[in-house]
Amino acid sequence: MKRLLFSFLAVVLCTNLVFADIPFRLHRSSVFNILPVNHQSIVFIGNSITQGCEWWEAFDNPNILNRGISGALSGEVVDNLTSFISGKPKKVFLMIGTNDLAQPEIVIPNITKIMDRIQNESPNTEIYIQSILPTNKEERNGQILCTNFLIEQLCHEKQIQYIDLWSQFILPHTATLDPQYSNDGLHLLGSGYRKWCNYIAPLVGSTPVFPDDATNNLIPNTTYPGQRASQFAMLPIKNGDIIMAGDVFMNTGEWHELFNDTKIKNRGIGVGYPPYSIDLFTQAMPMILSGREDNGKPAKIFLQAGTGEAIWGTDMNQIINKYQSLIETIKQTSPTTQIYIQSLLPHHTKKMNEERFIPLNIELEKLAQKNGAIYIDLFKPFVVEQGVCNPDYFEKMYLYGKGYQYLVELLKPYIQ
Secondary structure, X not given: OXXXXXXXXXXXXXXXHHHHOHHHHHHHHHHHOOOOOOXXXXXXXXXXXXXOOOHHHHOOOOOEEEEEOOOOOHHHHHXXXXXXXXXXXXXXXXXXXXXXXXXXXXXXXXXXXXXXXXXXXXXXXXXXXXXXXXXXXXXXXXXXXXXXXXXXXXXXXXXXXXXXXXXXXXXXXXXXXXXXXXXXXXXXXXXXXHHHHHHHHHHHOOOOOOOOOOOOOOOOOOOHHHHHHHHHOOOOOOOOXXXXXXXXXXXXXXXXXXXXXXXXXXXXXXOOOOOOOHHHHXXXXXXXXXXXXXXXXXXXXXXXXXXXXXHHOOOHHHHHHHHHHHHHXXXXXXXXXXXXEEOOOXXXXXXXXXXXXXXXXXXXXXXXXXXXXXXEOOHHHHEOOOOOEOOOOEEOXXXXXXXXXXXXXXXXXXXX
């Protein structure tokens, strides 16, 4: 009875979390609809575990596209499949099922639909189905292991390559995820993505760039920011690179695709809304800029931060002091890098804009002048007469694909 009650509560909890995350998933998928896929593309499809990796950088191959969506269900992959395969990509790597609680009656039919559609609509695409990763919960892993077995059987029937990642990530002689690869028992640190990339490299056809001796540099955060920062510490920065750093707006942008420029690199650590604190960006910055000894110095760094503090009602002087610390950290680590401070994008309520966002943007412009940074006003282009964010580009506070297209046009003069 207790086991049944636990399972029911787990389903309810996960269902609530999944539905709460729907606006973000729609925001993320709408970005994919504006990004092209072609016959040279290698597409990684999945949930937050896939989204969390900068795949093209990890393999130093700009043809690799990240189409992971945090919180994604297997049925949503089916719904979004057109944007993934419309360009008839060279290869597709899929991992899905964790957010379906690895329920085989859900996962197996949806993976079957995905396989069939790709084979029918893009018959030359090589398909690789990756096993669901283990977690740190033994009671969940039994279900995952069972579903992985069924996925493998399905791949055998369809003559599609199955990739057994489970055996690579399970702690030997246990039934749980090896903690050296994760700090929350589910999502991966830099060491986990290195393990993954090294294992599938022969199938991808590119060599991973992660140093073999790199350790997980951790900031005092056990969630997504800490995982992203540990990966950034293993990825190279070259002289002349352009860094996009900050919250959810930065993290969701596939910037090298949006600008068609491999010098532009995503160092966003925010996912979902409201965004994380400026403090986390400050802690992550040394790992971004000097995590590797062979890193060069980026030419420019674009910051988008402070939205969380504005919404939370943090004292204005405290916000500016936090931002000043972020700027000083960048200057100490990379003194030749030109800093760009982007204004907050408008909120979906007039009250919040008038009381918090507009005053903070005024202070950010002063801060930029004080520090020799360049201030970019993105508030005015995105606000409408009613004093709220333009609904053509936003759904409440989430910027959609059309919004990213407009944002790119606004940033191009500064990028170039």
